[in-house]
Amino acid sequence: QVHLVQSGAEVKKPGASVKVSCKASGYSFTSYYVHWVRQAHGQGLEWMGIINPSGGRTSYAQKFQGRVTMTRDTSTSTVYMELSGLMSEDTAVYYCARAGWQLLSFFHYWGQGTLVTVSS
Amino acid sequence: DIQMTQSPSSLSASVGDRVTITCQASQDISNSLSWFQQKPGRAPDLLIYDTSNLETGVPSRFSGSGSGTDFTLTISSLQPEDIATYYCQQHEELPLSFGGGTKVEIK
Numbered sequence: 001q002v003h004l005v006q007s008g009a010e011v012k013k014p015g016a017s018v019k020v021s022c023k024a025s026g027y028s029f030t031s032y033y034v035h036w037v038r039q040a041h042g043q044g045l046e047w048m049g050i051i052n053p054s055g056g057r058t059s060y061a062q063k064f065q066g067r068v069t070m071t072r073d074t075s076t077s078t079v080y081m082e083l084s085g086l087m088s089e090d091t092a093v094y095y096c097a098r099a100g101w102q103l104l105s106f107f108h109y110w111g112q113g114t115l116v117t118v119s120s
Numbered sequence: 121d122i123q124m125t126q127s128p129s130s131l132s133a134s135v136g137d138r139v140t141i142t143c144q145a146s147q148d149i150s151n152s153l154s155w156f157q158q159k160p161g162r163a164p165d166l167l168i169y170d171t172s173n174l175e176t177g178v179p180s181r182f183s184g185s186g187s188g189t190d191f192t193l194t195i196s197s198l199q200p201e202d203i204a205t206y207y208c209q210q211h212e213e214l215p216l217s218f219g220g221g222t223k224v225e226i227k
Contacts, residue, residue: 035216045156045164045207045218061215062121095163104211106154106170110163 002026004096004111011117017084020114022096029077030054033099035107036070036081038092048094050103051079086118122146122210126219132227139195141222143208148188152212155184155193157204158221164207168193200226 007021022034036048049060051070058070069082079096094114097107123146133139143153151171156164166175168184171191181196195202203226208219 044221045209047216047218050214050216059214099211104152104213106166106211107156107164107209108166108169110165113163 002109004098004109006096006111006114009115011119012086014087014118014120016086017082018086018116019080019082020094022079022111024077030074031101033103034079035097035099037095037097040092053079088118090116091118092116121215122149122213122217124208124210124217124219126208126222128222129220130223132225133198134227135198135200137198139198139224141193141206143191143219145189145210149210149212151187152210153191154209156207158207159204
């Protein structure tokens, strides 16, 4: 079955960067788009961007342009999300989610989430 | 960008009640709408995709309807295990967007 396993919780200082991983298994890694979504404590879900694991092409939400980089490693079936210039407002749980084989499709599977805490 | 407006933001109902949550898109999204259930400390779970298709394993008391800009999630008979926050999401165009969520509690 499909599994998305994310890396563990991180604590970072303001201005630092964080890189969260999402290891996929149970399906053909390069056949399905992966998205990143974040959720601040007690708040709603916020879409950050999408990566095509096949060619590595990405599209980011305007809010994160210039600060976020999504990459993938096909040899390990892992997608990465790196966020730089961290601020306290970036404290949130970050999720990866696998969508369909089309660019625009619903989120079928989610990772367990990774808590990123930004604190001095 | 497409804005998704969900209502109510919270509701309290009795076990066995029929519960309805609405989601309105700022422009036509055809049937490109999903509903997710999220319980505290857990990732969201897909309930319904493409407006009205029930995800495998989801109880039949959940149903979805609508098209264009107006969509509805219905729980026909609320159960204690349905206590959660529910989100709608459009996948008609990038950037994808979510509704603000509806927290469902038992009265």
